[in-house]
Amino acid sequence: MDQQKLEKILNRIREGDVRVVSRLIRNLEDRIPEAKEVIKYIYPHTGQARVVGITGAPGAGKSTITDFLISSYRKQGKTVGVLAVDPTSPFTGGALLGDRVRMQDHAGDSGVFIRSLATRGALGGLSAAVEDAIHVLDVMGKDVIIIETVGTGQSEVDIMNNAHTIVVVLTPGMGDDVQTIKAGIMEIADIFVINKGDQPNAAKLFMDLMRALDMMQECPGGWKPPIVKLGTTANPIKYAEEIDELRKKIDEHLKFLEDKKIIEQREKRKARVQLINAIESQVLVPIIDSLEKDGTLQNMVEKIANKQVSAHEFAEEIKNMFCKKEQ
């Protein structure tokens, strides 16, 4: 693609052209090579958006919470992008993406962009295209990007490499108190939500969680994950108020990340994963190992985090380097 066309695409994304944005995300999912070219070109314009991950078991209420969070952010004048992931069938490759059913009230609001993605074989709770789709919505100018993972079990933790703040949604009745001290998803929460708080055992879950948090070692910078209790959407006004509280906790966490300069660490953690994914798609694991040994990898991570160069650009460089060696 020539410079002129790339510039045109960049401008269309910045103007909020829905068709260009949604097709570009589609092309990333379908692995159309020119989509990566576009990402390389627009990458230096990313870095403005704040990314919030919502994860939890199937049916825990992630889509409903996302729906109410959108409204809460809109009341604050913030624009919102949503990437909602649902599973791909391991048998047919098809998918039924149904998260939008709970997000109907934002039609006609150009400050909201919602896109459903299928996992297409990815096992970490997201889709391989999510990482780049975040860049696209970032360049589109969305202030907040909410990532809703697939319904997760215990170990689908890819969201931790894609979001600034991670909200883990729990519901009562999912097991005994040992569940709350297991490794995996319980460790990655910056904020816990107890949803469906009107149900029996909600108080017990709260107590179990409090005890588990007391046992927890201190998080970097001294953040202690708060627990936000939500009731039921049968009382939508009260639920919306409770979601406002959740939104405030997310804001507090983001402010904490910025104040304590931890956000740079998270960006670097994210940049590192982006780079590794990009290299893996082009070359083999031994090459990654050799890069890690001589420190090249770490230097690259620095530049990605500084928004100077995209991960895809580095991947191509490395590929050429190793092809030449073979000849």
Added chain:
Amino acid sequence: MANRKLRIMVAKPGLDGHDRGARILARFFRDSGYEVIYTGCHQTPEQIVEAALQEDVDLIGLSCLSGAHKELFPKVVKLLKEKGADDIVVIGGGIIPEQDFQYLYDHGIKAVFTPGTPLEEIKKWIDENVKVREELV
């Protein structure tokens, strides 16, 4: 490595809440290897078109059992045209009298499938008639 996958939206415009047919189709499309965006009942044409654009679908399947198909289906086609998205194919289904078929065809609905249609017939129609738009800008 590139792998185009057809994206289909199944939506119910209007006020009826009978979505069994729509759900059967959504599930059938899933089992046929397509990606299906299911948006549920009680949709306005505006909601349907906005979701279709954000989801970048190639096909919209509208289901209506209330008798309002002559009003609602053409409205969806019209809105798509206004948004410069008339490359998205619209088909319809539900309780639709045969004498209304021509009216719907004349207003841009590309096919109509009523109860009893074998699911394979719908899939065959889609595979023959729906192509993915290729240009980005």
